[in-house]
Amino acid sequence: MSNWARDWERSALRQAAILAAGSMLPTARSAAACAMCLSSKGAQRDAYYLTTLILLAVPLGIVGTVAFWLYRAARASRADSSSREAAAQLRHATPCGTHPPEERR
Structure with a gap:
């Protein structure tokens, strides 16, 4: 060049x-002169801060609610499977020399 x-x-x-x-x-x-700048005073600035906090809290609340719901569903599933296992063990456990009623014929 x-x-x-x-x-x-x-x-x-x-x-x-x-x-x-x-x-x-x-x-x-x-x-x-922007309302978001620190030149605004008093109630207007506080309102913008509060609005910002609310807008930040909403997505966090949604994610937290979904996470809690998933936790509760997993916990209920574990409790259900453990109760099924306990029931299966009780069905197969018989006292010596006896049979469960459904197997007698």
């Missing part, structure tokens, strides 16, 4: 950077 092309490219990049910075200067004042 020639020196002329390199200089032109640098000049174009410099102009684009100046234009971008210049276009943001008028928005700096309105950004300082």
